[in-house]
Amino acid sequence: MRIAVTTPTGNVGRHVVSALVRAGVRPRVLLRDPDRLSPDIRDDVDAVRVDQYEPDSVAAATEGVGALFWVDPPSEGADPLADYARATDSVVRAVTDNGIGRVVFQSSVGAEKRHGAGEIDGLAHTETALDGLGIDVTHLRCGYFFTNLELQLDALRAGAPLQVILPLDLPMAWVAPRDIAEAAAGRLLSPDWSGRCVQAVHGPADLTWRQVADILSAAVGRRIGVERITDDAMRAQLRQVGMSDRLVEAVLGMSTGLREDFVPEQPRTVRTTTPTTLAAWAYDTLRPQITDASS
Template identity: 60%
Template sequence: MTIVVTTPTGNVGSRVTRLLVQAGVRPRLLLRDPARLEPGLRAHVDAVPVDLTDRDAVLRATEGATALYWVCPPTGADDPVAAAAELGETAARAVSTHGIGHTVFQSSVGAEKRSGAGDIDGLAHTEEALDAASDTTGAAVCHLRCGYFTTNLLMDVDDLRAGVLRTPWDLDAPMPWVDPRDDGDVAAARLLAADWTGRQVQAVHGPADLTWHEVAEVVSTATGHPVRAERISDDDLRAGLTAAGLTQRQVEAVVGMAAGLRDLEPEDPRTVLTSTPTTLAAWAHEHLRPLLAA
């Protein structure tokens, strides 16, 4: 079994890597800088320095793979949707060229729309490319459609310290909140299993859907730092992203994602198969409490 893992130092990929190693697998890790790996892991993996935007390098690095965990990471490209789509084409080419039997793709809730969801449209294009590869080769592919990652709150620490949780979404609309580590658990389980076939979608919804008011209450209780939810307009979001240095296309990709996910009912409903255990309260106590107490 040769399992290739992309973005192995990311929030999900690092969890996938650790679980594979603990299961007795020696994964092949594709990353730009192998020095970023935890020192204790280096003896248990095969690290290959690769830029995922280099298609030829990716094809060389995936030769002989039996399974693939694929992520379309941010590239800094002016058009992030097109960049993600190109990465997806690279993954599909690797599957077709090498006959990779199983691929687990890190997708997102909203990809089922196929268009009109900003940044997520690039993931939808990747799903379609991998589906086409599956159709022509018989390879199995599973799209992990995840809810809103708890780690997104780490981008708002300054606002949270000021007691405000700002969002462009309806404050009373519930959303699935997911700890990326739980997503890694699902991804690793899929990679280690060899008896599933065809095209599959596996939603990862966390333990509960929460409104933004509920999120603010949970964060306040878990951290001991009072926080209130505040809705901002799309124009306010644009202004903030522009001030942060994003290009116009990058800004519109984020704004489009926010708009595209409003009133979205995930294609894969919440069931025992799609619910994962880690609560927002547990995550916030572990990760946010030290930052807000500083």
């Protein structure tokens, strides 16, 4: 069965590709710029130049594919939910035209709400569309990526505290992108599931932002603080970096939509718990980016 992978240079996709190659699969990888692929992997994949927002292009690129790892690409426009809808049109077209019977979709904790969670609503839209196709589909409901911390690298290097709009004592699932990739690759390769499935990927522990700050402090060898700021203060910061009003609200909504009485549909179990700790990731990945820059 031919397997196609979208966003093969992303935080999750690149690990999915590597896992498939190690399993003896030669995946077809779909991306805008094949030159972005690591030289180490280029000879082991079939790269196809494609824009995921173009249904014709995606359908042509997935001809002959039996299984697909689909990630809605990051929104680059003024209306992110419209971009998610465009990406959804592309995957629906590809599945329908090519008879792709198996899809693993990278979704998020919070997509079960369907509405009211900002950008996550776009993922919910894709989930619903894939469910309507009558194929075998697994939705990976992922926790908060460790790599999101890299968005505040400049502040961390400067010794400034992390700034968040969630309550500092609110626990939530934190997960390593590599662990998400392992779950995705396992689903793509396993014949032992069918129908509509939801697989949560929760990382090893639910953590509060206060705990995260303590873990990062120990890993990087300097005190890292965290402070809660108002929604309006965060809006102002996002607008300062050039985000449109709709994008600002979509980004904020991923936090505001999940901070009041939200309980994930999938509880933490051995099935949803993955091994990589935030401490290990921070020491291996975050520490060099902070300490090397300050030396």
